[in-house]
Amino acid sequence: MSGGQTVEEFKAEREALNEIVMEYAGLPIKRFYGLDARVYRDGALPRKTKELIGLVASLALRCDDCVKYHAIGCKETGVTDEELDEALSIGLVIGGSIAIPHLRRALKAWDELKG
């Protein structure tokens, strides 16, 4: 989907499409968006752990956009290359080779995020 996009293009498209969603969204979709933001905030578990959890679940479920989104969150919360590799290894073992195309795009996005 967003395989060929840069991270900046991804963010811009995501924002533009979310505006369309909000034009049509009734209360349940709006509340779902609120919940989705809320569960990644610092709490008993730090946001960094939550972004890693979100990243691996997204990889195992094979959602490129979600992987990219949480890769950005991992960068923002100071995840290191070693931590990312270990988290992605779990996602690959859980999700299997069917996750490899998404692993590739995850690391391409990470490489770009590192500058």
Next chain:
Amino acid sequence: MSGGQTVEEFKAEREALNEIVMEYAGLPIKRFYGLDARVYRDGALPRKTKELIGLVASLALRCDDCVKYHAIGCKETGVTDEELDEALSIGLVIGGSIAIPHLRRALKAWDELKG
């Protein structure tokens, strides 16, 4: 996949690729295509309800092409914005945040279909 396509481009590509499928398809694939067309026809349930069912199942299963296809069917059978929002809310709650990228593209297609 077809995230950046207009609805017209989507229809044209779909038709071109189906022609390739039919060049290679034996009887089972042809019969499957026949079944796939048949189950959405008016019956005990009207086609409109069936298109809504197809739309939500496609969203929950995260298939952009299928979502777009049934969004077109919803438009053709007179689904309103409110009905679409309620159906998509069910798909989002069932399928979870992993369905959000597909929800975005569903509503982008809907917005385009409305002209």
Next chain:
Amino acid sequence: MSGGQTVEEFKAEREALNEIVMEYAGLPIKRFYGLDARVYRDGALPRKTKELIGLVASLALRCDDCVKYHAIGCKETGVTDEELDEALSIGLVIGGSIAIPHLRRALKAWDELKG
């Protein structure tokens, strides 16, 4: 999972386990449960259509408990045998033969609900 349970046993186990969930649930899980109840209420689309949508998405996603839950909802809202068959046909065609074991259990539950 609940393949061998009667509908009454299913309801009782579901209620008992939901009580355990609520002992541990923080605000997000509680809100999610609220949303999950809300999206099936009568609105622009009648609850009957929403239960049919929930049933088919549950079949295509292959969740026995969810299928059974929405089969009960379909019975309560007056879905006929013909309507159920047409809805399940869509779920089978969308979800494929991998959904057949769940289709079997859906119709076993339906048969029990009628009797």
Next chain:
Amino acid sequence: MSGGQTVEEFKAEREALNEIVMEYAGLPIKRFYGLDARVYRDGALPRKTKELIGLVASLALRCDDCVKYHAIGCKETGVTDEELDEALSIGLVIGGSIAIPHLRRALKAWDELKG
């Protein structure tokens, strides 16, 4: 689901439930059942290869009933232990560790089928 069933119990339950399905099934479900039987018959590819394909796809999609059904088909078409191991290895690598519980039940059924 059928994790604790013997192969004979599985076959008997499957047959009983298919009878309930046929009581309610309209033409599309009946045709789907026909297609499902047809695609595993000897053709350009022998049935043995098709049963192995069905087994691995069922493992990767994590359907215990489907795995058990195709394990029976593999036994009937003379699949050896070595061939089964190699096929299941592909399913495990494709599907990931999430498939391991189903791999366990696949080999338990195989062990039982061997007598």
Next chain:
Amino acid sequence: MSGGQTVEEFKAEREALNEIVMEYAGLPIKRFYGLDARVYRDGALPRKTKELIGLVASLALRCDDCVKYHAIGCKETGVTDEELDEALSIGLVIGGSIAIPHLRRALKAWDELKG
């Protein structure tokens, strides 16, 4: 599957079935098992974080056995009720209501593990 099992019964069945797997397993399945054990060990990320990641991915992918296995790992590594609730909230939001039956069984197992 193992919905009605106690945690001890689950462990015993898991061990018995793994013995059958190892009777038939060639090198690839054995190596996969080795990898699966390795990725959860302490490293740049502590095992506790890795068990939480495994738990949430298992919930989002809807695998009862995997959920139970990682719930045990979470208990062993000192995960608190609050941490568990926050992790499961992420799994529920990502995976959607289709994950609720597995959330129920996750918390039932957790409740049992706490004694």
Next chain:
Amino acid sequence: MSGGQTVEEFKAEREALNEIVMEYAGLPIKRFYGLDARVYRDGALPRKTKELIGLVASLALRCDDCVKYHAIGCKETGVTDEELDEALSIGLVIGGSIAIPHLRRALKAWDELKG
């Protein structure tokens, strides 16, 4: 994802992204890649059968990149049009109509590989 790519573009992008993966990969990811290559080699089952298995599982799991990769493997091992059609029919029946967009792209790639 790679729907609009030619097979040559797909191969080049795949190789470039795998280089990025290998820059970050620790031992588990490297070993997984090794396993993934190993399970498709000639053994008790010939590589041709294994590529067909990989193709159908990839179709049923709806992974365009994986489908394209195994379509190339099928071409290399002498799979005929009739064999491919029969294998894809199994994938379509197992995976359902949700697999149709991937079936289209599979046959487009096959058509290109033959030309």
